[in-house]
Amino acid sequence: MTDRTYGTRLPGLSNTDLGGKLIVIEGADGSGRSTEVDLLKEWLEIDGHAVVDTGLRRSTLVSEEIDRAKRGHTLGATTMALLYAADFGDQLENKIVPALSAGSTVLADRYIYTLMARAIVRGASRDWARRLYAFAFRPDLVIFFDARPEILLHRSIGKYGSLDYWESGMDLCLSRDLFESFFLYQDRLAREFEWMTREYEFHTVDANRRPELVHAEVRALVAPLYQRGGKAARPVRRSARAPVKPPAPASSG
Amino acid sequence: MIRENPSPKHGYPGRLFVFEGLDGSGKSTQAALLGKWLASQGYRVFRTEWNSSELVSNTIRRGKKKGLLTPTTFSLMHATDFADRFERTILPPLRAGYVVVCDRYSYTAFVRDAARGCDPDWVRTIYSFAPTPDVAFYFRVPVRVTLERKIASRLKINYYEAGMDMGLSEDLHDSYERFQGRIKKEYDRIAVTDRMTVVDSTRAVEPIQAELRTAVRPILQGFPKGETLLHDG
Numbered sequence: 001m002t003d004r005t006y007g008t009r010l011p012g013l014s015n016t017d018l019g020g021k022l023i024v025i026e027g028a029d030g031s032g033r034s035t036e037v038d039l040l041k042e043w044l045e046i047d048g049h050a051v052v053d054t055g056l057r058r059s060t061l062v063s064e065e066i067d068r069a070k071r072g073h074t075l076g077a078t079t080m081a082l083l084y085a086a087d088f089g090d091q092l093e094n095k096i097v098p099a100l101s102a103g104s105t106v107l108a109d110r111y112i113y114t115l116m117a118r119a120i121v122r123g124a125s126r127d128w129a130r131r132l133y134a135f136a137f138r139p140d141l142v143i144f145f146d147a148r149p150e151i152l153l154h155r156s157i158g159k160y161g162s163l164d165y166w167e168s169g170m171d172l173c174l175s176r177d178l179f180e181s182f183f184l185y186q187d188r189l190a191r192e193f194e195w196m197t198r199e200y201e202f203h204t205v206d207a208n209r210r211p212e213l214v215h216a217e218v219r220a221l222v223a224p225l226y227q228r229g230g231k232a233a234r235p236v237r238r239s240a241r242a243p244v245k246p247p248a249p250a251s252s253g
Numbered sequence: 254m255i256r257e258n259p260s261p262k263h264g265y266p267g268r269l270f271v272f273e274g275l276d277g278s279g280k281s282t283q284a285a286l287l288g289k290w291l292a293s294q295g296y297r298v299f300r301t302e303w304n305s306s307e308l309v310s311n312t313i314r315r316g317k318k319k320g321l322l323t324p325t326t327f328s329l330m331h332a333t334d335f336a337d338r339f340e341r342t343i344l345p346p347l348r349a350g351y352v353v354v355c356d357r358y359s360y361t362a363f364v365r366d367a368a369r370g371c372d373p374d375w376v377r378t379i380y381s382f383a384p385t386p387d388v389a390f391y392f393r394v395p396v397r398v399t400l401e402r403k404i405a406s407r408l409k410i411n412y413y414e415a416g417m418d419m420g421l422s423e424d425l426h427d428s429y430e431r432f433q434g435r436i437k438k439e440y441d442r443i444a445v446t447d448r449m450t451v452v453d454s455t456r457a458v459e460p461i462q463a464e465l466r467t468a469v470r471p472i473l474q475g476f477p478k479g480e481t482l483l484h485d486g
Contacts, residue, residue: 008372008374008375010325011323011325011369011370011372012323012324061312061316061321061322061326062312062330065308065311065312075337076337076340076341077340078336078340078382079336079337081336082333082336082379085332085333086312086326086329086330086333089326089329090321090326093325094323128382131375131378131379134375135372135375
């Protein structure tokens with residue numbers, strides 16, 4: 001029953017063996033995720049697959065509340081973490097699961113891992129974050145876009161002309177200097193992505209390179225999912241019959 | 254930073270008294286009376302109740318309209334709301350050495366979410382940031398009694414309170430009894446596992462209040478009094 005989630009069953013969802021595929025692209029802002037999502041979507045659609053793309057903070061349920069909280073900086077760290085979880089839950093049940101049930105491929109531009117990393121660097125324990133998101137569906141493939149902070153900085157400046165307040169973790173008060181805060185914050189996030197890479201079996205892609213090179217590598221990772229007639233190809237499906245691994249003892253970040 | 258008199262239950266200098274039970278069990282009346290009495294005894298008291306805030310009620314209204322809410326998102330929205338209340342109104346007075354009287358606490362979520370079919374371990378993990386109270390009173394009363402009290406005081410039965418989203422029954426009263434019955438069963442169960450202090454709430458107000466005052470006295474043995482009187486949160 002709990003096969004497709006990370007351990008917690010979703011009440012009211014009996015159909016846990018859904019047809020579609022869930023592909024996640026993770027990585028920092030400026031790592032080239034969004035560009036790749038567009039390329040991958042195009043490629044999959046030309047290949048004949050129905051694709052639904054989704055990202056964080058696009059749900060209709062609480063996005064207004066999140067925007068309001070961000071503007072006013074009024075909510076505490078635990079509250080924000082839970083608000084994001086509620087938002088994710090809404091997207092999972094009202095967008096991702098229906099799309100998978102319809103046999104579509106869901107392309108997720110970031111998933112629970114970014115939310116977990118953000119919560120942990122703001123004081124949540126790794127164990128709490130991992131258990132909180134245990135209701136999430138296991139993706140068929142998670143690709144992590146690994147890019148050096150210098151590259152992220154150049155891309156952000158090139159694109160927006162500045163650094164984003166939140167992506168620089170200014171709310172953490174690591175430094176009054178935006179640039180310094182950015183590097184400290186990205187470093188902390190990277191530390192969380194490091195253990196998650198092992199725990200959640202990410203495929204890491206060197207995202208310091210040009211988009212075409214990255215895309216070629218992503219295609220090579222994605223293609224096997226659709227082999228054998230496009231059905232039941234789930235190469236990253238691990239220990240299908242094994243019991244769900246209980247969370248390891250708390251190891252705070 | 255006040256470091257005196259840390260509570261043996263949670264380590265903060267304040268004390269945390271929790272009032273739990275079904276709607277109409279009389280817990281709010283008792284919480285208000287106990288808060289008044291504590292203040293009259295010279296304790297610094299902070300009283301707070303967990304009702305839906307704007308954050309949650311707006312979201313729930315929107316979700317209901319669009320039929321988007323599921324037990325999982327419902328649970329997470331309430332957890333968000335509780336965390337906000339906890340970080341904003343419960344933790345500060347607790348750290349400042351107040352007696353915090355909470356009308357509803359995390360137990361409300363444990364029983365309600367369990368009645369909606371959420372994984373109880375998952376729910377407990379989410380609320381693990383909430384410290385164990387010094388005492389948690391459970392006002393035990395049959396569902397029938399709460400329904401009669403509601404009807405007698407002409408209070409409207411709320412859609413979610415009746416568990417109408419669960420499809421247990423088309424009839425509001427019938428659904429209310431069934432859903433609240435599930436919640437009561439869960440309260441009865443966790444009252445034992447969580448060592449709550451069970452209060453027979455079918456009795457009159459006075460004997461119950463007397464019982465509560467007797468129960469909190471040993472907890473407040475040697476606890477400092479202050480010049481500030483009652484605060485309502």
